[in-house]
Amino acid sequence: MSSGFGKVTLVGVGLLGGSLGLALKQRGLAETITGVGRRQEVIDAALAIGAIDAGTQSLESAIRGADLIVLCTPAALILQQLDTVRARVAPHVVVTDVGSTKAEICAHARSNWSKPLRFVGSHPMAGSEKFGPEHATATLYEGCVTIVEPNDDHAVDAHDTVCALWRAVGARVILVPPQLHDDIVARTSHIPHVIAALLAELASASGNVTDFTGKGFRDATRIAAGRPELWRDICLTNRAAIADGLREFGERVDSVRRLVEQGDAEALEQFFRSAQDARRKVLGHD
Amino acid sequence: MSSGFGKVTLVGVGLLGGSLGLALKQRGLAETITGVGRRQEVIDAALAIGAIDAGTQSLESAIRGADLIVLCTPAALILQQLDTVRARVAPHVVVTDVGSTKAEICAHARSNWSKPLRFVGSHPMAGSEKFGPEHATATLYEGCVTIVEPNDDHAVDAHDTVCALWRAVGARVILVPPQLHDDIVARTSHIPHVIAALLAELASASGNVTDFTGKGFRDATRIAAGRPELWRDICLTNRAAIADGLREFGERVDSVRRLVEQGDAEALEQFFRSAQDARRKVLGHD
Numbered sequence: 001m002s003s004g005f006g007k008v009t010l011v012g013v014g015l016l017g018g019s020l021g022l023a024l025k026q027r028g029l030a031e032t033i034t035g036v037g038r039r040q041e042v043i044d045a046a047l048a049i050g051a052i053d054a055g056t057q058s059l060e061s062a063i064r065g066a067d068l069i070v071l072c073t074p075a076a077l078i079l080q081q082l083d084t085v086r087a088r089v090a091p092h093v094v095v096t097d098v099g100s101t102k103a104e105i106c107a108h109a110r111s112n113w114s115k116p117l118r119f120v121g122s123h124p125m126a127g128s129e130k131f132g133p134e135h136a137t138a139t140l141y142e143g144c145v146t147i148v149e150p151n152d153d154h155a156v157d158a159h160d161t162v163c164a165l166w167r168a169v170g171a172r173v174i175l176v177p178p179q180l181h182d183d184i185v186a187r188t189s190h191i192p193h194v195i196a197a198l199l200a201e202l203a204s205a206s207g208n209v210t211d212f213t214g215k216g217f218r219d220a221t222r223i224a225a226g227r228p229e230l231w232r233d234i235c236l237t238n239r240a241a242i243a244d245g246l247r248e249f250g251e252r253v254d255s256v257r258r259l260v261e262q263g264d265a266e267a268l269e270q271f272f273r274s275a276q277d278a279r280r281k282v283l284g285h286d
Numbered sequence: 287m288s289s290g291f292g293k294v295t296l297v298g299v300g301l302l303g304g305s306l307g308l309a310l311k312q313r314g315l316a317e318t319i320t321g322v323g324r325r326q327e328v329i330d331a332a333l334a335i336g337a338i339d340a341g342t343q344s345l346e347s348a349i350r351g352a353d354l355i356v357l358c359t360p361a362a363l364i365l366q367q368l369d370t371v372r373a374r375v376a377p378h379v380v381v382t383d384v385g386s387t388k389a390e391i392c393a394h395a396r397s398n399w400s401k402p403l404r405f406v407g408s409h410p411m412a413g414s415e416k417f418g419p420e421h422a423t424a425t426l427y428e429g430c431v432t433i434v435e436p437n438d439d440h441a442v443d444a445h446d447t448v449c450a451l452w453r454a455v456g457a458r459v460i461l462v463p464p465q466l467h468d469d470i471v472a473r474t475s476h477i478p479h480v481i482a483a484l485l486a487e488l489a490s491a492s493g494n495v496t497d498f499t500g501k502g503f504r505d506a507t508r509i510a511a512g513r514p515e516l517w518r519d520i521c522l523t524n525r526a527a528i529a530d531g532l533r534e535f536g537e538r539v540d541s542v543r544r545l546v547e548q549g550d551a552e553a554l555e556q557f558f559r560s561a562q563d564a565r566r567k568v569l570g571h572d
Contacts, residue, residue, distance in 0.1 A: 076551075125498065125500050126500075127500075127502070128501065128502065129502075144500075145497050145498070145500075147498075174497055181498075183492070184492055184495050184498045185498055187488050187489045187491075187492050187495070188489050188492075188495050188498040188499045188503050189498070189499075189500075189502060189503065191485070191488065192485050192489075192502065192503055192506045192507070193502070194539075194542055195481055195485060195506075195539070196506055196561075197557065197558055197561030197562075197565075198535065198538045198539060198542065198561070199477070199478050199481060199535075200561045200562075200564040200565035200568060201538065201560070201561050201564045202473050202477065202531065202534065202535055202538065203473045203474050203478075203564070203568045204564035204565075204567055204568050205473075206469070206470055206473050206474075209470050209473070209474050209568055210568060210569065210570035211431050211460055212411065212431070212433075212467075212470045212471055212474040212475070213474045213475075213568055213569060213570075214411050214412075214413075214430075214431075214475075215414065216413070216414065216415075216475060216478065216479070216508070216509045217474050217475065217478055217568070217569075218569060219505040219506070219508050219509070220478045220481075220482055220505070220506055220507075220508070220509055221478070221506075221565050221568075222502070222505050222506070223502045223505070223506055224558075224561050224562060224565050225562055225565060225566075226558075226562075228555050228558035228559040228562060229555060231554075231558045232551055232554040232555040232558060235545075235546050235554050236549055236551055236554070239546050239547065239549060242546050243543050243546045243547045245488065246539055246540075246542065246543040246546065247543060248488065249484060249485075249488055249539060250536050250539045250540055250543065252484045252487065252488065253480075253481070253484060253532055253535060253536045253539065254532075254536055256480055256484065256532065257529050257532040257533060257536065259521075260521050260525050260528050260529045260532065261525065261529045263522055263525060265362075265518055265522055268517075268518040268521050268522065269514050269515060269518040271483065272483055272510075272512075272514035272517045272518060273514040274487070275482075275483030275484070275486045275487050275510050276483075276486075276510060276511055276512075276514060278486040278487045278489070278490035279483075279486035279490075279507050279510050279511060280511075281490055282486060282489045282490050282495055282496060282499055282503070282507075283496065283499060283503075283504060284496035
């Protein structure tokens, strides 16, 4: 191994791509890092912070000669890029992604790429409401859980390389089948995001209410400040799980509404108490 | 004026009562501070941090000789305490509260107390998911918006004293009619709290998902860690506004669910974009 992961191409150099570039360079784990951006300003910003050595708007030229390609764009773009990459890469190349949804992306690769697969889907759970290379940091992945699809039809070396990549930048790798991943994150991430967006809209519909909002509202809606294209793509590539969860959520909203209308003190207190317990359990405080 | 607000009685010495005691003492604004608690441990904790000079479980004995009485308990208790206080206080006494809902509490005083009213409802918007005197700080009210009901049938000196109290501990006083207050905070505070609790339950229903939760989930659900009795009482004393808002919220959830089911990329992106704008507007960032 000449220099860690060799020639690395980061497709997308925003928060996630830029942070991966910084983390690899800080650790001396890449021979060169080429970044692909759709807009020249973003490429320039990634170059300026030292996340990449070279940048281009051309995916085709950026993947030529690469050893490791990481797709760091919103999910719908990843699906298109998988086709471009598949048609043009050499047999030894390893490809992964950072998409927030996995079932559609991994199924697309499984249907279209030759076996053993050299694309291994991953999801470093390091996102935030921030985006763009200006928020990138070399430490973003430290201690972060990264979901990688289990080795199924994959080339062993490709699967090993993807796991090694995330561990090398400080992440904790967990192997989870793509559909199970999507079903769970629908409820721990995607639906909370949709709901936070709806809370912002509900409050906004009451006019100027700034004086009536505090830290609670700010925290509860923070994720709604996320990038609209990213969340659009998440909804589009995890439709069934998000729609099912939203249906269940709507029913839960209705049942609490009925408790409020009935003024059922005991049931309301029990609801808040069990939610408090549920949160502790979900966050692993027990 | 001998010493600021004279003899002050704090009914309830948790986060809000305890912090008010600390803030008044730090500024030398009370001759003595007596605290009322339902449990001796809480009284002892308030004494230990120096939030009160004396403590008792008896509301009747604590209000004897008081100049200013502040009711710092959950809303349903405040309603009962208003009756106890009304029957026993001297004519010069000023009474206020910190209840998170105002319409029912202020209407109760207006119906039962003699005019001009010496009870003036207030709501310092300083709560958090924390509770208990152990979290009390002398700075809790600094910079905090405090809603006070406009002077309507109130004694002018009582209304002035209540406004002066909150300003003295660093709060920014805004006069808002009780029902308008309740309608707005239903959407900026109460419904976000119910929804955060439901998000915790939805995630918890998927089993052990701790590895799939990050800062986003933690922030979005933080308010669900609040005190169950407090939120029960908020729901019970702001029923119509919370139920109406939850009904509207449920309809909004349904319409986004339909966009997800239809895979309507343009409408989804527009939804997330307008929510992002709505949040900025609500938080006053524009």
